[in-house]
Each structure stands twice: as C-alpha cells, then as structure tokens.
Amino acid sequence: MNVSSSTTKDRPAPAAAPAEAAPSAGAGPAARRGRALLLAPLAVLVLAALAALHVSQGTAAVGPGTLWHALGSALTGGDPVDQADAVLLSSRLPRLAAGLVVGCALGAAGAALQSVSRNVLASPDTLAVNAGAYLAVVAVAAFGITLPAFPAGGTAFVGGLLAAGIVLGLSRAGAGPIRLVLAGSALTLALSGLSQLLLILREQQTSGLYAWGNGSLGQIGMETIDRMAPVALVGLVGLFLLGKRLDILALGDDGAAVVGVSPRLTRGVAVVLAVLLAAVAVTVAGPVGFVGLCAPAVVRLAGAWAPVLLRHRVLIPAASVAGMIVVLGADILLRALFGAQAGTAVPTGIVTSLFGALLLVFLAHRSRDAGSADPTTAFARLRSRRAYVVTLVLAGTALAGAVVAAVLLGDTRLLLGDVGYWITGRSGDLVSFVLDTRVPRVAAALLAGAALAVAGAVVQAVSRNPLAEPGILGVVGGAGVGAVTVLTVVPLAGFWLIGGAALAGAAAAAALVFGLAARRGLEQNRLVLIGIGVSAGTGALVSLLIVLTDPHNGTKALTWLSGSTYGRTLPEVVPVLTALVVALPLLAVFRRELDLIGLDADTPRLLGIRPGTMRLGLLTVAVVLTATSVAAVGVIGFVGLVAPHAARALVGQRHARVLPVSALLGALLVVVADTVGRTVIAPGQIPVGIVTAVIGAPYFGWLLWRSKGES
The missing domain is CATH 1.10.3470.10 (ABC transporter involved in vitamin B12 uptake, BtuC)
Known part of the structure; x- marks a missing residue:
C-alpha cells in the first residue's frame, strides 16, 4: 500500500525508524535516553494535575477537600452519603x-x-x-x-x-x-x-445526537x-x-x-x-x-x-x-x-x-510541496468547436428540462397548463400558492448552482489546483460562520444582513487561506491542506454557535447548513443574479488571463500580466459568487468541484468554454438535487446540500481512483 507521505523541512519523517531521527548536535545515546526518561515523569505529573483540576470543575459548589473525602469513600467501596459523593460518582469521575x-x-x-x-x-x-x-x-x-x-x-x-x-x-x-x-x-x-x-x-x-456527534464527555x-x-x-x-x-x-x-x-x-x-x-x-x-x-x-x-x-x-x-x-x-x-x-x-x-x-x-504551512497529482490529466484533450457547441446545446436543454420538472414536481404535482394559468394570472388559489413558493426555490437553486460552479472554476485556475473548490478551501465554511453567527445572535435578522455576514466570513477565510499559502509561493498541495484545516476550524466554530444557541435557532441553523432552498423569495435571489450578471462578462474579458494563470507562475509575467494583482481580483470575484450563493441557499458542497471537472472533460481546458458550461452544469446539478430532495420523501424534504454531497463525494473518489497511477 504505497500511501503518499507529506514531507517537512524540520520535522522527522512520520513513520521513521529511530535511527532516522536527527539527534541534537553533541548529544550521545545516553543523553537522548535520559531526555526520554525525563519526559515520562513530567507527562505523568501534567496528567495528574489536569485530572485533579478536571474533577474540581463542575456546576455543584463542592470544594476540593470535600471531593477528596468523597473520592476516598468511592475507592473504599462506600455508598454515597451526601451531595459530594453523588456528584463525584455519577458525574465527575465518569x-x-x-x-x-x-x-x-x-x-x-x-x-x-x-x-x-x-x-x-x-x-x-x-x-x-x-x-x-x-x-x-x-x-x-x-x-x-x-x-x-x-x-x-x-x-x-x-x-x-x-x-x-x-x-x-x-x-x-x-x-x-x-x-x-x-x-x-x-x-x-x-x-x-x-x-x-x-x-x-x-x-x-x-x-x-447532534451535540454528541461533536464529541461530548458527559456521562451518567x-x-x-x-x-x-x-x-x-x-x-x-x-x-x-x-x-x-x-x-x-x-x-x-x-x-x-x-x-x-x-x-x-x-x-x-x-x-x-x-x-x-x-x-x-x-x-x-x-x-x-x-x-x-x-x-x-x-x-x-x-x-x-x-x-x-x-x-x-x-x-x-x-x-x-x-x-x-x-x-x-x-x-x-x-x-x-x-x-x-x-x-x-x-x-x-x-x-x-x-x-x-x-x-x-x-x-501544512511548514510542509514542502511535493508536486501536483492532476486528476484531470486524462481529460486534458483538445475539443473541437463543434463538440463545444453540441455540449452547450445539450447542457442548456437538460437544464431547461430540469427547471420545468422542478416547477411541476413536489408535494403537490402540477401540469404545464397550471403554470400557464399562473403566468397569465388566472390560476386558482392553490396553484398560485404552490408556484409562488416553488418558483423562487427553483430560481435560487439554479442561480446558486451556477455561481458555485463558476467560483470553483476560477478558484481552480487561480490556485493551479484541479482539486480546489470553494468548499475545500474554506471559503464556504467562512461564509457559513458569518451567516450562522447572524442567524443565532440576531434571530430576526433580514436577508441582507445575513448575506453581508456571509460575504465578510467568506472574504476572511479566503484571505487567511491564500495569505498563508502565498507566503510559500501558492504551492498547490499546501493550499489545499491549509484550506482543509480552515474548513475544519470553521465547521467547529459553526457547531459551537449552534450548540450555544437556543434549540429553535439551532435547528434553523443546522437545516441551513445542510443547504436548503426552503422559504426563499425572489428578492433573496437578486444578489446571486447580480453577482452572476457582473461576474460572467468580467471573466469573459479576462478569459486569456485565466488560461495563463492556470499554467504556471512564470508565463503570465513573461506576457506582461501581474499574477499577484490578477489572482487577487479573480479571487474576489469567486468569493463574491460563493458568499451570495451561500446566503441564498446555505452551504452546498462539491458543486464547485464537480461542475468544472465535468466541463473540462466535455469541452477542454480553455476558460472561454469551461466557464459557461460549468455554469450550466452547476445549475443543472443543484436544480436536480433540489427536486430530488423535495419529491423523494414528500411532504418531507431532504436538504439540497446533502444530496449534492452524496452525489459529489463518489465522483470525487472516482477522480482520485482514475488518477491513482499519475504523479
């Protein structure tokens, strides 16, 4: 099993034999054994001190002396006779x-x-x-x-x-x-x-089980x-x-x-x-x-x-x-x-x-980058213009069909005639109610999917890493921290406040990840590892916010973190639409720069492009797209990874083709996932983020499997 290893500059190899560790200069074997013997009692003392302090903490006002007496009674097998005994035996010792x-x-x-x-x-x-x-x-x-x-x-x-x-x-x-x-x-x-x-x-x-799922030591x-x-x-x-x-x-x-x-x-x-x-x-x-x-x-x-x-x-x-x-x-x-x-x-x-x-x-920040294993090498073939046009038409047709199906399907099934009556204002109360709530949900899924896919394509180009995407790089997690903070602290907050908090959180996470990675040349593997670490940290912060809040807001935040279009209105999807309307033409203008930045670090400079400034600008576009989509539909994973990969497989590597196809495929994926989530267990609903995670993870695993022999 030749599993890859991560090499560091000044750290011993993770599975190294003793002889491989670099001893301190001038230290003989006896001195090194003495150091280990010194560490052993020190660790035991630290552990004993922590255990004593740990037992003394709790909600009941029980002093150390009382607890010591209760501990003696417990060790001698005596029955608990007072509050200290009961607290110690039922809560603190367990x-x-x-x-x-x-x-x-x-x-x-x-x-x-x-x-x-x-x-x-x-x-x-x-x-x-x-x-x-x-x-x-x-x-x-x-x-x-x-x-x-x-x-x-x-x-x-x-x-x-x-x-x-x-x-x-x-x-x-x-x-x-x-x-x-x-x-x-x-x-x-x-x-x-x-x-x-x-x-x-x-x-x-x-x-x-949610709180227990984050690791709770509480015992009875x-x-x-x-x-x-x-x-x-x-x-x-x-x-x-x-x-x-x-x-x-x-x-x-x-x-x-x-x-x-x-x-x-x-x-x-x-x-x-x-x-x-x-x-x-x-x-x-x-x-x-x-x-x-x-x-x-x-x-x-x-x-x-x-x-x-x-x-x-x-x-x-x-x-x-x-x-x-x-x-x-x-x-x-x-x-x-x-x-x-x-x-x-x-x-x-x-x-x-x-x-x-x-x-x-x-x-990750200390590690050396050992190069890139590109899972898309198998897909890096050039595609003809005819293949691009055919793909564009097929993807657009599939998206149109998925949108129609999404509008018609749900806990209440409709016909195309019902939609026609609704458009002309002649539908009944039931049909009007259903479509007034369902159409904004479909619009939110479509626009958020397109935004996440385009953001993923940009992030992969800027980082020169085909495995990068806003979720893996912590940008989605940062947006989640910002939005959930507002949801839990200000339960009646409006959409614009939530969206602004999501944008601020996404920007902070992106600045942290890319800032740390850029100090060592924005190397590909290090960037992804730092992003995974930041994503884990933001996930822990979100869990902390949910657990500390009241049960109603906690449930609301948990559902939102799973990605949901429930209760969306048309005004709430306007920011995503605006971001796409601004971003797509802007990225089309800079399509050549995207192609060049995705190649290597030197080619853009030779052609007069300032990589640092260009990366910052493109990353800003990706962050805005991610934050607006997270504010609209919550946290949805893997769309920014799956859609650009599928687009490159179909139309090649040029971003003039990858971006529009990615937008169509991302929108298609989220619309289909949302429809599945609304219909499979109707009237119950599966959050769209869960459906995309279940779909995206096997695809990502397949990419890794396809690339198992590449270096």
Whole structure:
C-alpha cells in the first residue's frame, strides 16, 4: 500500500525508524535516553494535575477537600452519603474516566494510522473513521434501536472500518502528499451528509445526537466506560506488541519483506486495531475531533529531541498519554471559558477540533510541496468547436428540462397548463400558492448552482489546483460562520444582513487561506491542506454557535447548513443574479488571463500580466459568487468541484468554454438535487446540500481512483 507521505523541512519523517531521527548536535545515546526518561515523569505529573483540576470543575459548589473525602469513600467501596459523593460518582469521575479512555484510544489510533499510511496528517478524522463510526451509530438510533455498549461499539467499529478501507483504497497507489487527506475529507463530507439527513428526518429518535456527534464527555455513571475500557486495553496491547514490526515497516516494504515481515498483514492488523480504538472512543463520547492528529504530532515533534520516542513501543504509549492530556486540557479550557453550566452542553470535541484545525494549518504551512497529482490529466484533450457547441446545446436543454420538472414536481404535482394559468394570472388559489413558493426555490437553486460552479472554476485556475473548490478551501465554511453567527445572535435578522455576514466570513477565510499559502509561493498541495484545516476550524466554530444557541435557532441553523432552498423569495435571489450578471462578462474579458494563470507562475509575467494583482481580483470575484450563493441557499458542497471537472472533460481546458458550461452544469446539478430532495420523501424534504454531497463525494473518489497511477 504505497500511501503518499507529506514531507517537512524540520520535522522527522512520520513513520521513521529511530535511527532516522536527527539527534541534537553533541548529544550521545545516553543523553537522548535520559531526555526520554525525563519526559515520562513530567507527562505523568501534567496528567495528574489536569485530572485533579478536571474533577474540581463542575456546576455543584463542592470544594476540593470535600471531593477528596468523597473520592476516598468511592475507592473504599462506600455508598454515597451526601451531595459530594453523588456528584463525584455519577458525574465527575465518569467524565474524567471518559476523557482518559477517549484520549488514550484516539492518541494510539492516530499514531498507528500515521505509521501505516506514512502520512503525518493521517488520523481517525482525516481517514473518515470517526465519520463512518458516527453514521453507523446514528443509523441504528434513527430506527429506534437502543443498543448496549458492546453492540453499539461493534456497530461503530464496522462503520469506521468500512470508511477506512475506502479511503486507504482510494489513496493506496497515488502519488502526491494530499491524496489520503482529500479522499478522507470527501468521504467525511458524504458520510456527514447522510448523518445530518438522519438527524433531520428522524429528529425525535436522534434527539441529542447532534451535540454528541461533536464529541461530548458527559456521562451518567460508569457503565459504558466499564465495558469499553477493556476493549481499548486490548487494542493498545495489540499495537504495542506490533511495535517492532511497525519499526521494520518504516524502513520500506522491500526491507520489511527481506527480514520476514509482511507489509500487507502488518498494515491490515494495525488498521483494524486503530479502528477498534476509534470505535471505542466514538461509543464512549462520540467523534472527538482531531485528537488522533494532535497527540501523535506532539510526540513526533518531541522525537527530534528524544529520538527513542519514535520507536513504536514507546510512541504508542506516549501518544496515548498525550491524547489524554489533550482531551482533559480541552475539557478544562472549555468549562473555564464558558462556565460549568455551558461546559456541560458544549461538546469537548469542538475545542479539540479547533486545536486540530490550527495544527493542520501549521503542519501544512511548514510542509514542502511535493508536486501536483492532476486528476484531470486524462481529460486534458483538445475539443473541437463543434463538440463545444453540441455540449452547450445539450447542457442548456437538460437544464431547461430540469427547471420545468422542478416547477411541476413536489408535494403537490402540477401540469404545464397550471403554470400557464399562473403566468397569465388566472390560476386558482392553490396553484398560485404552490408556484409562488416553488418558483423562487427553483430560481435560487439554479442561480446558486451556477455561481458555485463558476467560483470553483476560477478558484481552480487561480490556485493551479484541479482539486480546489470553494468548499475545500474554506471559503464556504467562512461564509457559513458569518451567516450562522447572524442567524443565532440576531434571530430576526433580514436577508441582507445575513448575506453581508456571509460575504465578510467568506472574504476572511479566503484571505487567511491564500495569505498563508502565498507566503510559500501558492504551492498547490499546501493550499489545499491549509484550506482543509480552515474548513475544519470553521465547521467547529459553526457547531459551537449552534450548540450555544437556543434549540429553535439551532435547528434553523443546522437545516441551513445542510443547504436548503426552503422559504426563499425572489428578492433573496437578486444578489446571486447580480453577482452572476457582473461576474460572467468580467471573466469573459479576462478569459486569456485565466488560461495563463492556470499554467504556471512564470508565463503570465513573461506576457506582461501581474499574477499577484490578477489572482487577487479573480479571487474576489469567486468569493463574491460563493458568499451570495451561500446566503441564498446555505452551504452546498462539491458543486464547485464537480461542475468544472465535468466541463473540462466535455469541452477542454480553455476558460472561454469551461466557464459557461460549468455554469450550466452547476445549475443543472443543484436544480436536480433540489427536486430530488423535495419529491423523494414528500411532504418531507431532504436538504439540497446533502444530496449534492452524496452525489459529489463518489465522483470525487472516482477522480482520485482514475488518477491513482499519475504523479
């Protein structure tokens, strides 16, 4: 399994053997072993201090002395006799134990997955293990099935293992350091979309699972932990015993085979054990984000100072301890910032996700770019003008048919004659009501799809990365943060205020992503990785806003984040229409510059183009298109990736042809997705963003599969 790796300037290789780590100058083996021995008691002291502080936090006014007395009673087997005993036994000790089990399991799982994939960005999150496990648990709950701890853990294990198998299968033969992360991000979006669909459609059966889905340590008693802790211990022991084989595997598949270690078997066993640990964490507390990325990264960075930490029989326990410190530290920080009462409602995973997003951006910013693996190389053939015209006519005809179908279909089905009467003002009250609400929805889907597709084509040209799109680069997430902030803080806010906030959020996210990437030459892989990190951070912020708000606004924001045309009016689609009317002619004027900027960094300068200024202007156009579409229909993923790719496959690489075809295909995709969402379970509705995610993720995976042999 030749999974791509991400190389850094001053960081040890992610799966390096101890001998590969660069020791400090002048430090002998004894000194380096002494450093490791010094780190061990220090980590234990930090963990003990955090545990003591963690137990002392809570909503009940119970002092440390009282808690100490209650802890002594609990350890000696005494029954709870007062409030302190009850608080300690029913709430605080279970929460502490959950933090220890989850941190330990995710830290070890992340270390194993990074070693197996030879990628420092691998973790249960980036490999979609958490998303798969969470979807499996939500699916069971959605059908009203309540499972005990062991069956629930088994369900999560199966879901996580299937997701990990898909991601590793897509990335196994690729070249390019971001393939694994991209495949995991795409599958995570699809699985998260399905989870959100179940949460929305089966609201009563899945009540409380949204907050739990962000990783909540809150427990009632020790029953779940008592059952799952032994499973986690089995996984840890298994990875520890596998340590020497993982050390040998780090030397390369050929070298491992020579000494009798099977690379495939070793990787398979390690992945199964890592997924088992991740499933334990999901069963106990839900998917706590990015602990599996942060904890091993900290240990590997410390390995430059004490290389013995990179031996897997030391790395696995060290990552487990680091995971416990990360989880407990995040939970303590959460309750210190928001208070004990709010700390019980806000999932700890939101804080760890923010930490992980920052770490992902940091690692991506430090990494060297190893070149681009272009999944569109197979589609880079020149197309004739006749093929372009035929494609344009067919796409336009298909879009017209989809619009007609969208107007006629829904919970109330109409005929073309009804539409004709409505246009002439002679329709009945029922038909008038249906079309007055349905036509603006169709217009919003059409215009938003076209805007997102054009924005995606521009972003791909500016970044010179065919895998980039407004969602992956964090622009959609930034717009979501701005809009959801207004939705939750000012529930009665008008559309224009929401749209302005979305534009501000999109602009801030774009400035952050492109600003960080531009400092190192706007290299392609780094740009996408930074964008994924910013997207993860904005997702955590949005989850925080939703959880902190009241239930009514939280449900409204969650539905809006899934992408919905519900309740749209014609005035609310005017900004998207205006943006398209201005952007399309402007981009047509600069079509030559788009072609040249998409080639390389030097050609535009030789032809008198100022790349920096041109990129800024084009990016501004893309941000405006994205923000207006997000304000109109909410967060819709993959349209900005799928439509430009399909357009290049049909008409070639010239933007004079790609832009109009992308707009038609993007509009077609969103209109069809919206129609499907309104009709499949009518009178219930599936948010359009979920439908596009379910459609777009397999397409993106197919692109990665098609390009598996390219470098």
